[in-house]
Amino acid sequence: MRLSPDEIIFWQSGFFKLNATIVFTWALMLVLAVGAKLITCKLTTEHKRSRWQNLLEIVVTLIAKQIEEVGLAHPKKYLGFLGTLFLFVAAASLCTVIPGYEPPTGSLSTTTALALCVMVAVPLFGIAEQGVGNYFKSYIQPTFIMLPFNVISEISRTLALAVRLFGNMMSGAMIIGILLTITPFIFPIVMTALGLLTGMVQAYIFFILATVYIAAATRTREPKPEHALIT
Amino acid sequence: MLIDWFTVGAQVLNFLILVWLMKRFLYKPILNAIDAREKRIAKELADADATTAEARKEREEFQQKNDQFDQQRAALLSKAKDEAKTERQRLLDEARKAADVLSAKRQESLANDARNLNRAITRRTQDEVFAIARKTLTDLATTSLEERIGEVFTRRLRELNGEAKHVLAEALKTAAEPALVRSAFDLPTDQRAAIQVALNETFSAEIRVRFETAPDLVSGIELTTNGQKVAWSIADYLASLEQGVGELLKAKDNPKVEEAKPSSQDQ
Numbered sequence: 001m002r003l004s005p006d007e008i009i010f011w012q013s014g015f016f017k018l019n020a021t022i023v024f025t026w027a028l029m030l031v032l033a034v035g036a037k038l039i040t041c042k043l044t045t046e047h048k049r050s051r052w053q054n055l056l057e058i059v060v061t062l063i064a065k066q067i068e069e070v071g072l073a074h075p076k077k078y079l080g081f082l083g084t085l086f087l088f089v090a091a092a093s094l095c096t097v098i099p100g101y102e103p104p105t106g107s108l109s110t111t112t113a114l115a116l117c118v119m120v121a122v123p124l125f126g127i128a129e130q131g132v133g134n135y136f137k138s139y140i141q142p143t144f145i146m147l148p149f150n151v152i153s154e155i156s157r158t159l160a161l162a163v164r165l166f167g168n169m170m171s172g173a174m175i176i177g178i179l180l181t182i183t184p185f186i187f188p189i190v191m192t193a194l195g196l197l198t199g200m201v202q203a204y205i206f207f208i209l210a211t212v213y214i215a216a217a218t219r220t221r222e223p224k225p226e227h228a229l230i231t
Numbered sequence: 232m233l234i235d236w237f238t239v240g241a242q243v244l245n246f247l248i249l250v251w252l253m254k255r256f257l258y259k260p261i262l263n264a265i266d267a268r269e270k271r272i273a274k275e276l277a278d279a280d281a282t283t284a285e286a287r288k289e290r291e292e293f294q295q296k297n298d299q300f301d302q303q304r305a306a307l308l309s310k311a312k313d314e315a316k317t318e319r320q321r322l323l324d325e326a327r328k329a330a331d332v333l334s335a336k337r338q339e340s341l342a343n344d345a346r347n348l349n350r351a352i353t354r355r356t357q358d359e360v361f362a363i364a365r366k367t368l369t370d371l372a373t374t375s376l377e378e379r380i381g382e383v384f385t386r387r388l389r390e391l392n393g394e395a396k397h398v399l400a401e402a403l404k405t406a407a408e409p410a411l412v413r414s415a416f417d418l419p420t421d422q423r424a425a426i427q428v429a430l431n432e433t434f435s436a437e438i439r440v441r442f443e444t445a446p447d448l449v450s451g452i453e454l455t456t457n458g459q460k461v462a463w464s465i466a467d468y469l470a471s472l473e474q475g476v477g478e479l480l481k482a483k484d485n486p487k488v489e490e491a492k493p494s495s496q497d498q
Contacts, residue, residue, distance in 0.1 A: 043264045116239070
C-alpha cells in the first residue's frame with residue numbers, strides 16, 4: 001500500500017528525482033498563479049466588479065481579518081506567508097475531488113517542508129518585530145531554565161504541525177482507498193465530501209497555528225499596568 | 232522512511248516561489264484595488280459631506296437673504312402705503328379746494344346772473360311802467376308822462392316847507408353856480424319854464440337853473456345845488472321792486488346751494 005505520493009517517481013537521476021508530490025505541487029502552483037493572474041489583470045476599483053474579483057477579495061480580506069483577530073496588528077505584513085500557507089493547503093485538499101489527483105500535503109515531505117518554513121519564519125518575524133536581543137531573550141523567560149523547554153517546544157510543535165497535516169490528509173486518502181475496496185458506490189463519495197471538510201479544517205488549523213506562533217513571537221512584552229496591581 | 236529530504240527541499244523552494252507568486256499576482260493587486268476603492272469611497276463621502284455642508288451653508292445664506300428680502304419688502308410696502316396715504320390726502324385736499332373754487336365760481340356766477348336778471352327786470356319794468364303810464368295818461372287825459380312828472384316835481388317843490396325848504400333856499404342862494412336840474416328825458420320848454428317859475432315862487436328869488444339830461448336817473452327829475460337835493464323818480468319804486476325780486480331769487484337759489492355743498496364734499 002502506498003502511503004505517500006513521494007513513492008510515485010516519474011524520473012530520477014541520483015539524488016534528484018521528480019515524484020508525484022513535486023509534480024502535483026507544480027500543478028497547484030500553476031493553477032493558483034495563473035488563476036490569480038487571470039483574475040487580477042482585470043481588477044477594477046469601481047463599485048461594480050466581477051464575481052471572481054469579489055471571491056478573491058473575500059478570501060484575501062477574510063485571511064487578513066483572521067490574522068488580525070489572532071493578534072497581529074499589521075496583517076498585510078504576514079499575509080504573503082500565512083495566506084499562501086492556507087491557500088496552498090486548502091487548494092491541495094479541494095483538488096482531491098479530481099480523479100487521479102494525489103494531494104501533495106498527503107506527503108510527509110511536503111508537510112515537513114511547510115512546518116520547517118513555519119519554524120524558520122517564526123523567529124524571522126519575531127526578530128524583525130522585536131530585534132535579535134529581545135527575541136532570543138524570550139527563550140530564557142521567565143528564567144534561563146526554561147531555555148531547553150522552549151527549544152523543545154519549538155521543535156515539537158513543528159513536528160506536530162507536519163505530522164498532524166500529513167496524518168489527516170493521508171488518512172483521508174487511505175480511508176477513501178479502503179472504502180473503495182469494501183463499498184465501491186456512494187459511501188466513498190460521502191467520505192470524499194467529508195475529506196473536503198477535514199481538508200479545509202486542516203488548512204485552517206495549519207494556518208491559524210502558524211499565525212498564533214508568529215503572533216507569540218512578535219508580541220512585545222508590555223509592562224503590567226499599575227492599576228492592575230492595585231486591584 | 233516517509234520523509235524524502237530532496238522532496239522536502241524542493242517543496243520548501245516550491246513554497247517560497249508560491250509565496251512570491253501569490254504576493255505578486257494575488258495579494259498586492261487585490262489589496263491595492265481594495266485600498267483604491269476605499270480611498271475613492273472615503274473621498275466620495277468627504278465630497279458628499281462637503282457638498283452637504285456647502286448646501287447647508289447656501290441654504291442658510293438663502294434663508295438670510297429671504298429674511299432680508301421680506302424685511303425690505305415690508306419696509307417698502309409700508310413706505311408705499313404711507314406715500315399713497317399722503318398722496319390720497321393731497322389729492323383729496325386738491326379736489327376739495329377745486330370743488331370749493333368751483334362752488335365759489337358757481338355762486339358768483341349765480342350772483343352775477345341774479346344781478347343781470349335784476350338789471351334786466353329793472354330796465355324792462357322801467358320801460359313797461361313808462362309805457363303803461365304813458366299810454367294810460369295819454370288815453371285818459373291827453374297828458375304825456377313827462378308832463379305829469381314835471382307837474383309832480385313842481386308840486387313837490389311848491390309843497391316844500393319847514394327846515395327842508397329853508398336849507399335848500401340857503402343852498403340856492405349861496406351857490407356859485409346855477410342849480411342843476413337833471414332829468415331822464417329832455418324836458419320840453421314849457422316844463423322848463425314851469426319848473427323855473429315854481430322855483431322862483433317857492434324861494435321868492437330869481438333862481439338860476441341849468442337843465443341836463445341823465446338817462447340813469449330812471450324817469451325822474453332832481454334838483455341839486457350846493458350839496459342839497461330835491462328829487463322825484465320811480466327809482467325808489469324800482470328799488471323796492473328789485474328788493475322784492477332779489478328776495479324771491481335768493482329764496483329760489485338757496486336750496487340749490489345747499490344741495491350743491493354735499494356733492495362738493497364727495498369729490
